[in-house]
Amino acid sequence: MSTKLDKTIARSQEKIAEGLFYEAHQGIRTVAARYIRAKSYNEAIQVLYSGAEALLKADQAGSASDLTSYLIDTYNISETKVDSTSRARIIQLLMLFDHSEPTLKRIGQESIAWSSKFGPLPQGDSELHHVLGSIYAKDNEAYEAEKHLLLGTKESPEILANLLFEWSQEDPEAENNAPLYMARGVLGYLALGDIRDAKKISKVFIAKFIQTTGSSPKSFNAFDDESGNSTIYIFPKAPIFDFLQLLIITCQTKSTEMYQRLHGRYINVVSVIDAFKSPVSKIAEIFFGIKPVRQANMLQDLMGSLFGGSN
The missing domain is CATH 1.25.40.10 (Tetratricopeptide repeat domain)
Structure with a gap:
């Protein structure tokens, strides 16, 4: 030197x-x-x-x-x-x-x-x-x-998916409430306009859920989406899982008609969980041009009140 x-x-x-x-x-x-x-x-x-x-x-x-x-x-x-x-x-x-x-x-x-x-x-x-x-x-x-x-x-979605799944396992009602934890990642990414990372969260989280819970093939139906690039798992007893996966696919199409049909089909899921309302409204605006009734702090609602007992 x-x-x-x-x-x-x-x-x-x-x-x-x-x-x-x-x-x-x-x-x-x-x-x-x-x-x-x-x-x-x-x-x-x-x-x-x-x-x-x-x-x-x-x-x-x-x-x-x-x-x-x-x-x-x-x-x-x-x-x-x-x-x-x-x-x-x-x-x-x-x-x-x-x-x-x-x-x-x-x-x-x-x-x-x-x-x-x-x-x-x-x-x-x-x-x-x-x-x-x-x-x-x-x-x-x-x-x-x-x-x-x-x-x-x-590289972040896989880490977040694993974190959210581990977090869900600390819940006394882990198996029933697991979809709520996946929702934090899926809705969070979609509300930022990020389909790729929402898909990654869904894929990793559901794979871990099936592996950990020992879910038998009788407890869900699996089928490939139209692109053939990913598998959709429909859980008759876990409609939030179904809604989140179908929402990702619908966002890819940007079809307002498809979104309205999806929203109508799962209105009981979306409407009863307060923390879903703001991010879902934001997603509808980003991908389908549907203006929200009022502006809200999406990320704060999603991360701050999802487990606040208001459902």
Whole structure:
């Protein structure tokens, strides 16, 4: 190492290796602040990232959390765009945190806010959402995981399906209520206009349901959809499963007439579960041009009240 920046980083690494964590932490903040005042943002980012990474590897999550927040602040100050490099720094640090770290949620929120402001997606970067959702899923933080995985990548639905199924198994009425848990994923994705991931949720969840419950072929009817690319399982005793699968197919057709027939057939399913009303209304608007009677907070209704006892 020959440059001034390299030497600064090396000194910080040495202090951390020697266990001088507080001194290293404060020194990194001081150097970063100096670079920021000089508008040498790239240097500040490198110092903060390397310091946070080293502190995390030394099990100093508190100090590392502070530097990670400072790094994100610097991204915002410098108007750093979301790209493979800027994203990778955040992902690497997120994955080094222990899942139970209390500041992780705040850091996650800060990283999503930055990616929303300086990336192409107003809801935040999908890869960051996927990583955060995966972290929360491993820690059995179902609500937090769900929020992020619904906005994640094409790898997110399988993780969400497994999470929702495991969540359903904690329900005292697991076999009867399992379709409600699948609905969280299917309706969540469809209300975002995402048919592909809704199909994935349905496929993974129902396969696990059949395997776990030991459902015999007599308890459901299986047939291929018109495309021949997927199998539909009709459960006479679980109409919500049927409605969700047929809704996915109907959304693919974008046929208002088919949707109205489906909705009419399952009106007793849709109308008695309050948390279905907002996402189903949103889905009808997106795919069939049916305007909702009133605007509602779809995701909040879906995730916040599905198990609130109002059915």
